[in-house]
Amino acid sequence: MALAKQAGMKYMIITAKHHDGFSMFDSKATDYNIVDATPFKRDILKELSIACQEQGLKFGFYYSQAQDWHHPGGLGNSWDKSFERVSSDEYVYEKALPEVKQLLTEYGPISNFWWDTPREMTKSVVDSLHHITTHYSHGLLQTTVWATIIPEIIKLLKETGQDINRS
Structure with missing residues (x-):
């Protein structure tokens, strides 16, 4: 991270969980994560967070909260017909919110x-x-990749008090 800072970086945003449902941190909500499911056995996001703090760099996450091809309630896995579906709300409350x-x-x-x-x-x-993001963080910048192209998402986010960044 020292080299990143020397190069002029001000912050790092890294994928915590993408659509495949694999958590790149020591998730308490699933064992489908880098610590429990790989020989690596280290929480790389914790290590990066500490390194960013030591260098005075801001740190953030990308998180796929709707799509999760591993959880039966996550959206996106339409190709595996043997996948026993549950409600997407069940996925959100069991995995996404806790993570x-x-x-x-x-x-x-x-x-x-x-x-x-x-x-x-x-x-x-x-x-x-x-609620979870406003309760557990202060001054958090929240963005969404689709908010700039889907007006109904913008409307829904605004109705719930979200601050939309269109960068």
């Missing part, structure tokens, strides 16, 4: 949280995600 809370409370100061593909989310789910 987001963990990321916001156990990884030092978090400056950015980049949500991806907020599709097919009920107002209740959006409210829950918004």
